[in-house]
Structures are given as C-alpha cells and as structure tokens.
Amino acid sequence: MNKIKTEFLGAKVSSPLVLPAGVMGMSFSGLNYCVENGIGVVTSKSLTLVERSGHNGPVIAEFEGGFINAMGLCNPGIVEGLAEINEFKQHSDTPVIVSVFATNTEDFIELTNYVNKSQGDFIELNLSCPNVFDEFGIPLAASKDKVAEIVRAVKEISTIPVIAKLSPNVYNISEIALVAEAAGADALCMINTVGPGMLIDKKMVKPILSNRTGGLSGPCIKPIALRLIHEVYSKVNIPIIGTGGVTNGDDAIEMIMAGSTLIGVGTAVYYRGIEVFDKINQEMIKFMDEENYASINDLPKLEKLK
C-alpha cells in the first residue's frame, strides 16, 4: 500500500482515492465506513446555511452507462453538518473536504466562517450543482466573473485550503479554471455531474425523476471528465481532484495520466459495492507492479496541450 501513498496540498493521504461530495457523506459514520474500505480522503455532502430536505423521490434513475440523480442538495445545514465532521475527526485522521453550496458570495463567506471553526481540512466550493436549476438557475461555475468573485472572497478568509468544484457543461473550461486559480483556489475538483439529463416512464408518460432532470454520473461520463481534466491540467499549476465515472483501477490510472493528483470515486460504490475503494487501490497497485512504477507519484502524465 506504500505505492499509493501521496500528498495533497501538504496533507499525507493513504490512497489517492477521494469520496466525492454527495456520496455517502451524510453522516460521520458513512464517511468512516468508506475509510474502513480504503478511501484516502472524504468529502462531506454539500452543506448549505439552512437545512434542506432535497427533492422528492425518485431522486435517482439508472440508464446504460450511468445514473441521473437530483438529490436537491439535501443536507442538515452547515452547523449540524460540521458537527458530523467533527465527530468523524474524533475517530479518524483521514483528511476531510467540507463541501459547501451557496448562490452568492455573502453566503459563501458565511459558510466559510463556520468551516473555519470546524475540524475540516479543506473547503470545497460547489459552484456546479446541475440539479437546482429551477430554484437557482445556471450553475455559478458557468460564469468566469462569479467564479472569480466567490473564490477570491472565500480564499481571503479561509483558514484552510480552498478547492473549487467545476461544472463540465461549459465550452471554456480552461478559462474558468484559470480564473479560479488566479482568484486563489488551491486546487480544483472536476467534474460535477453532466447534463443534466432526463428519463421518461413511457407507460405513465412522466419524467422518472420528480425533479424532472438530474445530472449524469457513472462510467459514461469518464471520457468527458478525462478531456476536461487534461485541458485544465495543461493550463493551471494547482492540483486537480479528477472525478467522474471512475469504476476500476484502469479508470483511476487514466485520471492520473490526464492530470489528476487525487481521484474521486462516487457512483462506482453502486456498481462494485462499498469495497470498491480497496478494489481500486489493489488494481492500481497491480498496474504499477506490472508496468514497474514504484509510486503513484511516478505515473506519467499525458503531454500538455499548448
């Protein structure tokens, strides 16, 4: 397991695998369960200032190659959410990313003030939830100005490193990434779910999700994630948490080669069980053994784009 030890913004991590926001991140115990199964870093569910019940069910539906989901940012609110994280930290020294969601700079600042007082190791700005269009409109991550403004404001007051989570649904991902970097982001997490998409029940002639639409996750978004990560990696100098469709060791290796430092593993928990993290760890080690790489940090990257 030494082969897969690495560092992220100064923190030592036992595996490059990250539990991304919204997956198993509701409770201290859910996070801990993933640690027991081999994850290196955990992310909380995206926390908002006020408690949210999220969308009515169905909140998730499968199709070939992935899922659409629209949880609707359900979370107990920043105070209770941070209490879960602090409880988690009592039992584990695994680094925690606190994901927060808001729709304006003031709220992000308020959230950051709370996070500063918690035991979270990193703060992640969810600028890219595609499932609250009706409520909040197009994700902030689609606008360079808003990304710049929010990242700068949070960075100014945050006592821990700041991660910006980007949306895949834009044509100018590297511009947005550069803006986030310039505004002080210490790292990027990409990608959030794709689309969104819709599925229909053809007998009842209704959208399956009660929110009508939901973002795509799972194996089928991997090519999109790899493309965007590589483009951003070619331009920025901050580390990337590459997330989207990683289901096995091969996927994880590809993510690193595209330019990721850490690798998110979300929907794969469905495909391969909670053991998926240990399995991917082992599969990465197997690849490194076969190809004679001594450490995950020795894995080569794709040539950068000009």
Added chain:
Amino acid sequence: MNKIKTEFLGAKVSSPLVLPAGVMGMSFSGLNYCVENGIGVVTSKSLTLVERSGHNGPVIAEFEGGFINAMGLCNPGIVEGLAEINEFKQHSDTPVIVSVFATNTEDFIELTNYVNKSQGDFIELNLSCPNVFDEFGIPLAASKDKVAEIVRAVKEISTIPVIAKLSPNVYNISEIALVAEAAGADALCMINTVGPGMLIDKKMVKPILSNRTGGLSGPCIKPIALRLIHEVYSKVNIPIIGTGGVTNGDDAIEMIMAGSTLIGVGTAVYYRGIEVFDKINQEMIKFMDEENYASINDLPKLEKLK
C-alpha cells in the same frame, strides 16, 4: 407497419426512424442498405465545399455506454456527395436529408445553391460538430447570433425545407432553438454528439483518438437528448428529429414522448447490427399494440414546460 407511418414537413415516411448524418451515409449504397433494413428517412454524411479526408485513425473508441468518435468531417465534397444522393434517388423514393457543414454564412449559401440543384428533400445545417475544434473552434450552434444569421441566409434561398442541427453542449438550448425557428428553420435535429470526451491508452500514455477528443454517442447520451428535446419541444412549434442513444423501441418511444416527430438511430447500428431499424420498428409496434395506440401519431407527449 401502418402504425408507424407518419409525415414530416409534408413528406410521407414509412417509419419515423432517421439515419442521422455521418452514419452509413458515405455512399448511395450505404444509404440504400439502411432503407432495406427499415429506415424511414436517410441523412447524408455532412458535406463540405471541398473534399475532406477527415482525421487520421483511430477515429473511434468505445467506453461503457457509448463511443467517442472524431471522423473529422470526411466527405467527398458537395459535388460528389450530391451525386451519391442523386444515384440513391434513382432507386428509392425514401426522403433524403442532405447534411452540410461550413464555418461561415457564405459557404453555407454556396452549399445551399448546390443542394437546390440536387434531388435532396431536406437540407440540414450541421452547426454542431464537436470534432473540429482545433481547426474551426467552438461549434456555431453555441452562438445565437451565428445560428440566426446562417439559418436566415440559407432559408432565404433554399428550395427545400431547412433543418438546423443543434449542439447539446450549451446551457441555453431553448433560446438557441427559438432563434433558429425565428430565422426560418422548418425543423430541428438534436442532438449532435456530446462533450467531446477523451480516452487514454495507459500503457502508451496517449489519447486513443488521433484527434485526441471525440464526441460521445450511444445509449449514454439518451438522457441528455431527452432532456434537451423536451425543453425545446416546450418552446418551439417546429418538428424535432430526436437523436441520441436510441437503441431500442423503448428509447424511440421515449424520444417521441419527449417531443420528437422523427427519431435518429446512429450508433445503435453497432450494438444491434444493420437490422436495428427493423427491430426498433417492430418494438415500437409491439409497445403500441400493448398500450392500445393505433398510430405513432397518437403517442402522447410529456407535458410541456412553462
């Protein structure tokens, strides 16, 4: 088979299934082979003023749920391309959509002048190819102004109905669709491939496609197509050729319910063989039999969005 007969912009079609641009559309014989296998309308490969060899191979790569491809708009040029269509028309009265690609209004006008002199039944403006970024930049379909300008210019001179093919990779699809409609588009075709995406060979540390990136097609893009079609259907009054991931009769029915009049079937030719069109025709009929719909035109649509 009477159940699936329908009309499209005044033309009678034996099946709502359309062969989309770029699939089996290189030669008159390729188009004809699809007709023999049950397709209702065929589309040519996107034709450009000057012959193009397209990208070097590999031009296509599979992942779970679909393919990425970057053919690079290979085509014999508008003159030879239209000759193939005319040859096709000698043997078949199946309606033909002539897909054309250009990067500016003048070229689209020139292409239209050629198409006017051919036996093509419809002209489709490919405003949305995601695989020639390096050469031509972001697809025209991402800009309302360009869509308006080109559609208007072509509509003015075209002697046959004009179809605008839209890109899925935008946040404001209905605005773009409305602009196309206002500029005179008689129908819309959506969606072109998604992303684009990238896949990596982890032993050679190289992108698999020689173009590095390629648009996503196949089952995994269906939710995105359904969502976009439904949004556009809710706003426009022109028919939609719903395309993207349709692989079986259920998918086709969902496309219609989302708001499509005709349904494109492309990548599914790989998954289920050239017989896929007949199979989908039969599957649609089976569903209509079971649910007591007398005609494809009786299938209900999702409630429109406000």
Added chain:
Amino acid sequence: MDERYTLPIAKITKETEDINTYTFKHNLGAKPGQFIMLTDFEGGEKPFSISVCSETEFSVTIKRIGDFTTRLFKKNVGDLMSFRGAYGSSFFIHKKRVLLVGGGYAVPTFYFLAKTLIENGSEITLINGSRTKSEHVFADKFATLNIRTINTTDDGSFGEKGTSVDIADRLLEEEKFDFVYASGPEMMMKALQPVISDNKYEFLFERYMKCAIGICGNCTMDPLGIRLCVEGPVLPKEKVEQLSEFGKYHRKPSGSRVNF
C-alpha cells in the same frame, strides 16, 4: 441494471382503516425482509417491505402516514404505479424453532418470511401484536398457515392483552427458541432486545431512504456507517448490538437527526 417496472395495481385489500395491501402481477424474485421503492411519479418514492411474494404476484402492505401514502390510498385497482427492487438484505432462514415478534404495519412482511420458513421445515411461533383490534393486521392470513400464532393487543381488544414484547418475555421464560426475528416499531425492538439477549436474532429496521442503492448515504446507521438499504434493512444481532442510534434517533430527509 436497476430495473423499473410500471404496472397497474392488480388488487387492493383493506386490512384496517389505515392499512391496505396492494398487489401487483409481477415476478419480483424477492427474499423475505427485502423491500421495493414505490412511486406514482407525483412526488415521492418510498420503501415498503414485501408481504406476499410468489412467481406471479407480490404485495406490499402499507400504512397511511403522510403525503405519499395518503395519495396512494386514493388510488384504485388498475391505476399505474412504478416500482424498483427488490432491495436490501433478507432474513436468515433458520430451519429449527423460531420466534417471530411483530408489531403494527411491520407484521405482514412476516407472512412472506413464515411461508419461506415453512418451506424450509422451521417450527414457527408468531407473535402478532398491535395497539388495538381495529389496527390488527393479517390475522386471517396467518391463520391459513399451519403455525402457532399468538395475537395480542395493548388493550386486549383482540387476542391476548399486552405488547408483543410482554408475550415474547413470557414465552422465552418457558420455552427455548433457536432464532428470533423482530419487525415493528423501533421502540418495540429496543424493548425486546434485553429480553432476547441470550438468543440469536435479526431485526428489520426502517430509516428514511432516498436512493436505495447505497450511494446517497441517507440511511447509514451510526456508528458503523452501514447502509440500511444495502447491508439492511435486516440486521443481525452482532450489528444491532453495536448501533448507537438504535432506539435513540434516526435521520430526516435532510440528514438531520431526530430523536424517537
């Protein structure tokens, strides 16, 4: 693939004022203790245990509680409903002398369990408890099975007087059982736990569920983090004994804790 089926309600059986059984013609292939996620696409998708299951049909027995179930109670035979599943863990099939301790709307799932146990040659004693006669369910159905059933109500209006736990306590003093199953209100199971502390057992739990496929994390149980929709809803003694939230709190749709 996580398949979804949309079918007409084939039969509605009124069990009590507030409890109906809904039957669908479908070969679900479930195991006792598993559940489905049911929706009408009008907002809300909820977990329900399977109470009857054969190769041609299955049923869920549902108590009217909130928005979703109230709407469900207005549906008629022939109305379409959509479901996915079956999900979750199932009861261990113990082939010897077993005791089933049930309460309220959670008892009917024992019908499916009992049928399976009978096929496997188990010797079954069932305690079917409820608050009062008008809330008692499935007594007739259990009567058709050749098992020992003790009906009980808190107020004695039907069967014996007392809670299921009272009866279990008495039985366990007099007799030996190889395995105990419990399904009912969490506080009932909490009360039962010390009574059966020398026995092997399994409890069927309920927690708010959203995805039901083990990714959203809404149904994790502290401090283990196990997901009630995957590792549960049936949990064995070893797990139950470690649960700090058992009988104390559960989580709302937001993930916020509420005490019982």
Added chain:
Amino acid sequence: MDERYTLPIAKITKETEDINTYTFKHNLGAKPGQFIMLTDFEGGEKPFSISVCSETEFSVTIKRIGDFTTRLFKKNVGDLMSFRGAYGSSFFIHKKRVLLVGGGYAVPTFYFLAKTLIENGSEITLINGSRTKSEHVFADKFATLNIRTINTTDDGSFGEKGTSVDIADRLLEEEKFDFVYASGPEMMMKALQPVISDNKYEFLFERYMKCAIGICGNCTMDPLGIRLCVEGPVLPKEKVEQLSEFGKYHRKPSGSRVNF
C-alpha cells in the same frame, strides 16, 4: 465492448525487403480471413489480416506502403503497438478439395486458413503467387504444412512462371475443386472470376476502413451497401457477382471514388 489491447511487439520476421511479419503474444480468438485494426497512436490505424493465430500468439504480415506502414517498419521488438479486433467475416471452412489462389502480401492470411482447413480434413492446393522472387512470401512456412503448394512468379524467378490466375486456369482445366478461395490484388481476383465462374468461391477484399465496426460507412461496397468491415472482408460468390465496383473503383478516406 470493443476491446483494445496494447502490447509489445514480440517478434519481427523479415519476409521480403518490403514485407514484415509482426507477432504479438495474445489469444486473439480470430477466425481465418478476419483482420485487426493496428495503431501506434502516432496518427493512423489500419486494417491487417491475421496470418498466424494460436491460443498464445498471433501475427500480421504487412507490406510497407505509405505513412503508417513506413513508421511501423522502423519499430523494434519490444515497442508497444495497440490493436482491436478481430473483425469481420471469415472464410467458410470447406472440408473437401479446395483451391487457394493468393497473390502478394495477401497470401499470408492463407497460412491461418490452411491450418484451419487441415484441422478440418480438407485437401488443399495453394497457389502462392507474386511478381518476383524477392517479393515472394511465406513459401517456407507453407512448406512446413503437408499441403500441395504451387509457387509462381510473374517473371519465373521463383517457382513456376506466370500469374496465380494462369496457374489456377490450368489446374481447373485438369482437376475439380469443391471450393476456391482468393486473396490478393483486386485486379488479380477480377481476372480470376471468369476462370472460376463454375466454382463456389470466396474472395477477401480490401477497402479503406475507418471505424471497422460498421457505422461510418466508408467501406460499403456498391451497389449492395454491405460493409466490408462487417459483412466482409470475405465475401461469397453470390455477393461478389453483384458488386458493381469490383475491379472498377474503391473509395478514398473522403469517400470519393478512385478507379483501380
């Protein structure tokens, strides 16, 4: 899934000045007549017929023609190459008296075919033709098989003098064959066609390929529209007889027609 494998070249065998055989350690599970798509990720992915195929390795025998093959000829053992397949139709395995008519770099695929025919008890006559001795391939390999082989060169520098078609013409006047296979330059097959018009036969064709999975349409054959990468590259007599483009034209990467 359309699997892709990236492996080191295990062996390079120089056959002639311009023809090499490349061997990979991989159980391809191909049938005779099928092809792979080969790439080095430096631009270009090209179809090549399988010349040798066992459970532990397979080979492709390649003529240096243009950009891709020129680059390939500079590679060394151990260099990585990537391939997908095997794709396409395969030769019908006729178990009686068969005649194999081959020319140039397209002959080696008959080695794989001959081995399979032998296993099936066929009685094989092979015409291995080329322009001149220095371009003749696989004579040694075929010699190791217990089959009747007639080597022939246009200039008589190796084996008999004459084209493969000349030899086939002579043989067919004297003998009866139950099935004829041809693999070689299209004009050779075109010349062969009238000679074998009374026989059952299959021809292996080459057309420019891009996707190799039957969707891009670059390899369709007029006027049938069949795709050489799926319904071909091996086509039976009934199909060949209907092809209007046979021996006349093929299509460039753009789809534009070029005459032979």
